[in-house]
Amino acid sequence: MRNPAPVVLTLLLAIAAIILIARKPEPPAEPAAETPPVEAPVVDPAVEPAEESTETPAAPAEVAETTKPIWPHQKGDIAADPKAVFGQLDNGMRYIILPN
Numbered sequence: 001m002r003n004p005a006p007v008v009l010t011l012l013l014a015i016a017a018i019i020l021i022a023r024k025p026e027p028p029a030e031p032a033a034e035t036p037p038v039e040a041p042v043v044d045p046a047v048e049p050a051e052e053s054t055e056t057p058a059a060p061a062e063v064a065e066t067t068k069p070i071w072p073h074q075k076g077d078i079a080a081d082p083k084a085v086f087g088q089l090d091n092g093m094r095y096i097i098l099p100n
Helices: 005-022 060-066
Strands: 085-088 094-097
Touching: none
Parallel strands: none
Antiparallel strands: 085 094
16 A cells, blocks of 8 residues: 555545534533513503694605715725715715726
8 A cells, every 4th residue: 555645534534524423412402581472552542543744754855865875985085096086876876986
């Protein structure tokens, strides 16, 4: 036998496989405590429902305009590449175009 390495590696892999097959599996983890069921709210017919608000919530586009995100180079001390073009689409997605 010239090179015993393949035989030794094969035997080591076989022993490792036997050990992994023979060991006992770990017991399953205990289930989390059950949460109590949520009951439906009781509606009293004698109580009048509250009137709905006539104000409409702000649209996402309006919110995006009021809270414009800051680019990292605007609040940091490192200047951006002067060749970079920064912008924002109408739907709020920001982009940077760098020349190749």
